[in-house]
Amino acid sequence: MTINASGLDFKELNEQLRNIEGDVEITGCMGQRFIAAGMSDRKIDISGIPGNALGAYLNGATITVLGNAQDAVGDTMNDGSIIINGNIGDAAGYAMRGGEIYIKGNAGYRAGIHMKAYKEKHPTLIIGGRTGSFLGEYQAGGTIIVLGLHQDGKNIVGNYPCTGMHGGKLFLRSDCKDIKFPQQVTAHKATDQEKDEIRNIVEEFCKKFGFNADEIMNSDFTVVLPDSKNPFKQMYVAN
Amino acid sequence: MKLKEGQVRIPSGCAISAVISRDGNRMTGEKIIESMRPMHDRSNGLGGGFAAYGIYPEYKDFYALHIFYDDNTSRHECEQFLKEGFEIVRAENIPTRKHKNITDEPLIWRYFVNPLASVLARVQLDEKEYMACTVMKINTEVKGAYVFSSGKNMGAFKAVGFPEDVGEFYRLEEYEAYSWTAHGRYPTNTPGWWGGAHPFGLLDYTIVHNGEISSYDANRRFIEMFGYKCTLQTDTEVITYIADYLIRKQGLTLEEAASVIAAPFWSSIEEREDKDVLKYLRCVYSSLLITGPFSIILGFNGGLMALNDRLKLRSMVTAEKDDKVYMASEEAAIVAMEPNIKNVYSPAGGEPVIVRVKEGAY
Numbered sequence: 001m002t003i004n005a006s007g008l009d010f011k012e013l014n015e016q017l018r019n020i021e022g023d024v025e026i027t028g029c030m031g032q033r034f035i036a037a038g039m040s041d042r043k044i045d046i047s048g049i050p051g052n053a054l055g056a057y058l059n060g061a062t063i064t065v066l067g068n069a070q071d072a073v074g075d076t077m078n079d080g081s082i083i084i085n086g087n088i089g090d091a092a093g094y095a096m097r098g099g100e101i102y103i104k105g106n107a108g109y110r111a112g113i114h115m116k117a118y119k120e121k122h123p124t125l126i127i128g129g130r131t132g133s134f135l136g137e138y139q140a141g142g143t144i145i146v147l148g149l150h151q152d153g154k155n156i157v158g159n160y161p162c163t164g165m166h167g168g169k170l171f172l173r174s175d176c177k178d179i180k181f182p183q184q185v186t187a188h189k190a191t192d193q194e195k196d197e198i199r200n201i202v203e204e205f206c207k208k209f210g211f212n213a214d215e216i217m218n219s220d221f222t223v224v225l226p227d228s229k230n231p232f233k234q235m236y237v238a239n
Numbered sequence: 240m241k242l243k244e245g246q247v248r249i250p251s252g253c254a255i256s257a258v259i260s261r262d263g264n265r266m267t268g269e270k271i272i273e274s275m276r277p278m279h280d281r282s283n284g285l286g287g288g289f290a291a292y293g294i295y296p297e298y299k300d301f302y303a304l305h306i307f308y309d310d311n312t313s314r315h316e317c318e319q320f321l322k323e324g325f326e327i328v329r330a331e332n333i334p335t336r337k338h339k340n341i342t343d344e345p346l347i348w349r350y351f352v353n354p355l356a357s358v359l360a361r362v363q364l365d366e367k368e369y370m371a372c373t374v375m376k377i378n379t380e381v382k383g384a385y386v387f388s389s390g391k392n393m394g395a396f397k398a399v400g401f402p403e404d405v406g407e408f409y410r411l412e413e414y415e416a417y418s419w420t421a422h423g424r425y426p427t428n429t430p431g432w433w434g435g436a437h438p439f440g441l442l443d444y445t446i447v448h449n450g451e452i453s454s455y456d457a458n459r460r461f462i463e464m465f466g467y468k469c470t471l472q473t474d475t476e477v478i479t480y481i482a483d484y485l486i487r488k489q490g491l492t493l494e495e496a497a498s499v500i501a502a503p504f505w506s507s508i509e510e511r512e513d514k515d516v517l518k519y520l521r522c523v524y525s526s527l528l529i530t531g532p533f534s535i536i537l538g539f540n541g542g543l544m545a546l547n548d549r550l551k552l553r554s555m556v557t558a559e560k561d562d563k564v565y566m567a568s569e570e571a572a573i574v575a576m577e578p579n580i581k582n583v584y585s586p587a588g589g590e591p592v593i594v595r596v597k598e599g600a601y
Contacts (some may be wrong), residue, residue, distance in 0.1 A: 052569070087583065
């Protein structure tokens with residue numbers, strides 16, 4: 001089934017989406033928010049520009065966007081996959097606690113902010129290009145991977161990555177010599193064993209977007225972990 | 240009695256968008272109105288507005304004053320005041336069309352004026368300073384009159400309503416501008432007065448703003464020492480005066496002004512090549528640092544500047560197509576103006592995006 005989103009506001013579009021069973025293609029998307037919020041067990045392909053909070057609370061559905069996406073994609077998602085064949089705005093994967101988000105291009109500020117994991121829930125955010133500042137801010141769990149395949153010469157990550165990090169794991173395909181991490185986290189060169197942890201997801205990423213997984217995995221990665229001996233105690237104010 | 244801006248404080252959300260032609264090609268207002276439709280839900284119908292540059296070529300040497308009046312008594316008083324200092328070459332109603340969603344309109348007038356040479360000689364102020372003082376005086380002393388636009392060859396158009404409706408109300412399809420900015424307002428509560436909508440303007444500087452700055456009072460106390468009067472308690476008004484102060488009065492470049500209001504953190508200044516300049520600006524203008532979330536677009540004669548707060552707590556996207564550069568809170572807003580955009584870019588916090596019309600083309 002196809003829904004032409006032109007001229008529909010976000011309520012009408014989401015209502016149509018809910019009233020159709022099975023897989024759906026949305027065309028002519030133009031900034032409608034909350035698309036597929038909370039949905040499970042179906043495939044949704046989107047052309048055009050989906051609005052903010054795409055796939056919020058997603059619960060198992062697979063969303064594929066042909067181009068770019070805006071802010072807060074996968075906000076608090078629980079399960080499923082979101083695949084973005086372009087760049088993504090700020091706060092991607094905001095507080096997600098399960099499922100995967102694949103981004104072919106760059107991510108904006110605060111990618112993976114407050115991701116968390118619990119028991120069998122283990123979210124993954126994988127970004128092909130570079131990210132803005134505050135990557136993994138307050139990260140509490142899950143895995144964030146940044147591959148740095150961008151071509152514009154900018155750093156793989158902006159300022160202040162991992163601020164407030166107290167759980168989870170972050171992989172950057174870079175030696176990170178120009179990157180300043182906070183004192184409350186530790187950064188080290190990934191061991192072969194650690195790289196094996198992300199091999200499957202990187203292969204999946206490459207399959208989706210047409211990259212060579214062996215080439216990518218042959219590079220050096222930096223792994224960032226919270227320093228449990230020196231955790232964040234207070235961040236901004238003394239009270 | 241309804242409270243107006245200045246009597247109650249209203250935090251706001253908002254949508255912004257803009258387009259500029261680097262070649263100075265002029266565009267009618269339909270497309271900038273279209274850009275606000277996908278962002279409809281970022282506004283709540285309590286304020287919308289537009290600024291347009293290059294729209295009055297036949298009067299380009301005169302200041303175009305756009306004024307709201309409560310009634311004809313305030314209009315007569317204001318006109319009497321203007322006649323004492325200005326040559327008024329044209330006075331008229333700003334054309335509007337009846338619109339079902341735009342109600343309670345004030346009297347909306349437009350004047351093309353120039354300060355009298357004899358008056359300038361007597362008060363010993365330059366033309367722009369005299370004009371700015373006049374705007375402050377009318378807005379604080381002439382009851383029921385509010386100047387909401389005061390630059391040359393440009394104008395702001397704003398109202399209480401959704402921006403799409405405001406654009407239709409003001410017949411923006413009849414204006415041709417080389418640059419447009421737009422704003423949709425989302426105050427959480429409002430007394431609902433037209434003067435409180437964006438853009439805010441002084442001379443040819445206009446600001447559309449999405450956000451809620453937390454440094455308002457610190458900024459206001461500083462800027463009021465230099466003759467600016469913040470009457471409306473809105474953060475956008477103070478940002479407008481800061482821009483005028485830094486750029487016109489202090490002679491800073493746009494880049495320097497940007498690094499005053501969205502100064503880099505001390506922890507990152509040391510690594511910068513221009514650290515001496517940045518330290519100097521942070522020290523001299525420390526009270527003009529704007530904190531809290533904002534994304535703004537500053538309009539001025541011949542250009543636009545987009546700027547985010549240094550933490551980037553609001554969104555901003557830019558893109559290009561041929562001679563045109565687009566800026567907006569959301570990429571969808573840009574695509575609504577031009578489906579085939581190139582070079583989509585998200586500026587970093589505190590990174591100004593400055594676009595100028597080439598010399599001689601405006």
